[in-house]
Amino acid sequence: MNDNDQDAGRAAARPKRADARRNEKALLEAAAAVFVSSGVEAPIRDIAAKAGVGTATIYRHFPTRADLIVAVYRHQVEALAEAGPALLASGETPHAALGRWADLFVDFLVTKHGLAAVLQSDDSCFDPLHSYFLDRLLPVCTQLLDAAVASGEIRPGQDAYELMRGVGSLCAGAGSNLRYDARHLVGLLIAGLGRAR
Amino acid sequence: MNDNDQDAGRAAARPKRADARRNEKALLEAAAAVFVSSGVEAPIRDIAAKAGVGTATIYRHFPTRADLIVAVYRHQVEALAEAGPALLASGETPHAALGRWADLFVDFLVTKHGLAAVLQSDDSCFDPLHSYFLDRLLPVCTQLLDAAVASGEIRPGQDAYELMRGVGSLCAGAGSNLRYDARHLVGLLIAGLGRAR
């Protein structure tokens, strides 16, 4: 739950050195800042420079770029995962809850420059990112989808994985394009699931 | 119409040199082959090597990668553009015609490894590609959309540009993923345009 406790309760593993902990924190903060200004595909050197460390230090702490991205956004993804059941319990219809959850997902993705694009990439370098998002969010999406099917609002036979990828794809197309409203398109997609026609 | 006639009817412009024409043709064939095997983002050097020319020759004929891509796929895009009015005249409802046209668009994009992704990129290097697709296909999509609105099948106020970007985005997410069916998702998107609900 907490990602600051490197050693809590584990006597066997030696605690990380103080400078290592310091650098990891600096790296996370630098990465968060650089991701905002230059997107998640910013050059490794930029992040290292901002954190005041060498490039190799990044690789030591976060073997792949995906690991770094996961670490930076972990909290927000967790929040997204917890929002699913909450929306389902909020009294709306399941289909509406699914739509609201999709909107949260979209808002998260479009504000993280380039994240959606990277999420769609099939470069194996991003596998850890892929896995994390899937592990954490796919069950939530599945639950919402199942509920909407059970309530009779949408047709059965829809695949939650495919739906999530679809939403991710639509967000990836956003860029900084004024004439492209990812929320609107995702709304159409969710509406298209509906039983009506 | 024909892209082999460099000089037809234009006395002012001197015709291209024979070796230049030869290289341009070799380049187009090499690019088509490499795009199939390695995707549209294959290294310039690979294409040059396959065509048996130097790298600078590519830049001379096709200043940006986008120009090369456009040249390779021009015929298919033209066919796509012409299919729009044909579908509209085929007796189906306009909404159905729009769906059919979208399917053709999807089939085109998903069979061109990486093309959809590049189409969504906001890298200015791809501006010519962007412009070409838009110039050629946006009017067609607009016509289909307007017809569907006029027939009362879909809600007004939908933007054809946004819709096309959405379809492109959904195709870009395909990769070589077995659990992702771009056609299905695009179908949902088009269905979501419907007036029903």
Add this chain to the structure above:
DNA sequence: AGGGATTACGGGACGTTGTTCCGTTTAGTT
């Protein structure tokens, strides 16, 4: 057909980025 002007060519040079290696430094331990 021959010569000169021009067009086009080829490949190497440069800058950027990801990734790895290795000598050096620093934190923790005794």
Add this chain to the structure above:
DNA sequence: AACTAAACGGAACAACGTCCCGTAATCCCT
């Protein structure tokens, strides 16, 4: 204080896009 192992920093290497410049081919004119 000395020793050990973890961690560091930056240089080195590779891949790629892009551009430059000396060289070669083509075309036009006489």
